[in-house]
Amino acid sequence: MKLYDSVELAAHNLRESVLRNSLTTIGIAVGVASLVAMLSLGIGLQRMASRRLKTSGLFDTVVVTSRRDLRSFNRDQEINGPAPAESPELDESARSKIRNIPGVVEAYPDLRFITELSYADKPHLTMVAGLAYSSKEGDSFEGMQGRFFSSDDAREAIIQKSFAAELLGKPPAHGPDETPVSVLAQPLLGKQIVMRYNERTNSGGGQESAAFSVISRQLPLTIVGVTDLDPDSMRGAARAHLFLPEKLLENIHAMQAYDFRDTTRATSTEPVYGTLIARVSGAGKVDPVEQAVKKLGFNTFSILDATKSLRRFFAILDLFLGIFGSLALTVASIGIINTLVMAILERRREIGIMKAIGASDEDVRGLFFAEAGAMGLLGGILGVVLGWLIGRAIDFGTNIYLSRQGFSPEHIWTVPWSLVLFALVFASLVSLLSGLYPASRAAKLDPVQALRYE
């Protein structure tokens, strides 16, 4: 019998006992739905986590330091590579070399210092850091009130909300008691804040000597943004709470802590950077760039190593969600076996008739197989739709909860096309596998006995 005829006859038979076959199909649909729901939850959570990390700018950042300052990020870098005294300095020429490495978008010094800021005639002390203009692209500033810097060297400042609270004299609080950022930003946006800093100027010197002087200065800044998130969180204890355009900070030659160390070694009058940040074009470029920078004789650090364990966690989570989802499908496949075995008992005589008028074992087997496959495919399609609906419903519910808690909405549910395809193929395969036993049992039926059956 041709495949098309098998399918047509199977469809005819499925319509005949429509209630029982529908119930079996719904069983498969529920199984597939639970599988889709579980796996898409896993995928959604994973995407949410990696999106957060990716847009935080941590995934495309390589931190470069000189070995000369005797800091290193791991033992390996201490043991290998040149001795500190022989390694190059992180100066302007090193910066341009790093910028020329393929995959590096920009390389800028990490400028940060603790200084005094006066707002409304009251002094406040905090860490100030430069912020590259390109940081605007990421969503580190999601939920920020106000706006980003108008240009790369504008005399503008973005402040973190905990510092904003301090400026307004509000006690620091966490959790539900925390003041919303919009309330904090209201009185601050557009106001002036004056930063005190020490300018480093080269003062003479020559071939044999280098000298610079330090001049205390003040710089008025306009507060343009108050950020909810902590864009500098990677820095830990050294993270800044007030940000200036990176170019502006470079141009004013603010004195850096490590400048004093340089004076004692005094190799040149050129500025030397403590830390350079290389921004690369994508997470895939981090490793080659790190290797290239290491070849130049510098130490590097990136967050990529830290995320390996995160990815392993999600792989295990997916596996377990998949196993729980498959359990429901296993129950459904037992339903298929049951339905088809019952159908054989009921249609025993019919099978006998078909054999008497010329049906081969393969024809009968194919017919039952087609019925199992049709129920599987139909159940699969229904299940994907059902799973998607469950996902949407939970997404919706979660977002209502999140917005009540004062968080921005998230898509914790993602059903990629590959998962849809996988679910359909998997449901059909499981159904065909379930049809294997009933089909071969029907095929082996003795026609003489089957015809005698009333």
Place this chain on the structure above:
Amino acid sequence: MGSAVIRAVDGVTIRIDSGEFVALLGASGSGKSSLLNLIAGLDSPSSGQVISGGKDLARLSRAELAQYRRHAVGMVFQSFNLIPSMTVIENVELPLRFAEVERSKRNQLATNALTRVGLSGRLTHRPIELSGGEQQRVALARALVNQPSILLADEPTGNLDSHTGTAVMELIRELNVSSGMTVVLVTHEQVIAEKYAARMISLADGKVISDHRNPKTLVRGEA
């Protein structure tokens, strides 16, 4: 304890020529239906040979037997054995599906077969909507749709009244005469056998007890 071996057909040697109309007579349990099943290729003998069209059915594989049933024989049963969920034309088309006949041809062949048994107006009815005689005629159309050379009829009039039974038997005779189809009729009714069959074989306890020409009918070609 243990099971006794029952030989439904035991030591039977008969030869049926092409185009013959043979009646297998005997009481219930005499082995006539078992003999018919052997000829139909539905059953295999535990020993011996069943040679049809030059092939020993006992040596054929299950697939080859299915092919034999598909093309060489047509069967009619006492209880009609139509598939109740299918319409008349779908029932008649079913053997053509197994024979992988083209869809367009199938409809034509099935309609022709139903016209031949006088049921061209009942194509889309379900078997349950038809009378017993009509159902048996549908079964007959199904049996001859693949143009087999042998028609095997197992008590075809057993569930019919004498009037419709006669009509069905007339149709079978017509097929035998006009198409030269070999007919093997299983019946326990002496009257029917005497009226239609040219040769009568009587069985009892699985053995042939008599095999003779029917003096009441003229064998084709002897007229």
